[in-house]
Amino acid sequence: DTGVSQDPRHKITKRGQNVTFRCDPISEHNRLYWYRQTLGQGPEFLTYFQNEAQLEKSRLLSDRFSAERPKGSFSTLEIQRTEQGDSAMYLCASSFEAGAASYEQYFGPGTRLTVT
């Protein structure tokens, strides 16, 4: 039984560099979510996909952020021209949604980004 996996687990980058994170959801899950969590706070929603379609994006997702899920399986989150304020834990979650039924989201271990 494999859960949600994320790669890398830690990333240190210099301000202005681009970074890309990967998330592999639980295989039968059709929804994939990205959240950001800063120290001492709860996670904040960034965006989510249903299969390969990106259906919602938070205002937190500036134009430097882009997310893709090209084949409805794994997803990537790219941050361009990183800023120190981007330092956070980036969490990926997946769930199975069918009609109006709602199911719990399973989270990955997160990618901790440090921008120096």
Added chain:
Amino acid sequence: AQKITQTQPGMFVQEKEAVTLDCTYDTSDPSYGLFWYKQPSSGEMIFLIYQGSYDQQNATEGRYSLNFQKARKSANLVISASQLGDSAMYFCAMEAGNMLTFGGGTRLMVKP
């Protein structure tokens, strides 16, 4: 807009005793779900328990139970027989409109 409030930044509990973690919420959506997650120091969010807004009975999962009071808009988590491994951050979250909104969390510390 949805809002989750957790008013206890930190809580201590003696091992083997029960503890209640508070959560209040605000939403205008008639259909929503309430979740509790545990986040140990390793960082992974672990799902604990779910309560649907139309569920008549309070949810229970092993040592976890959710005290759902819809009129008061509260969804408190009760952990019975606390264990040292329960020491972690606990987040209350609400799902409405296809995303989770989280509270600020409560750090629970279990004393031996």
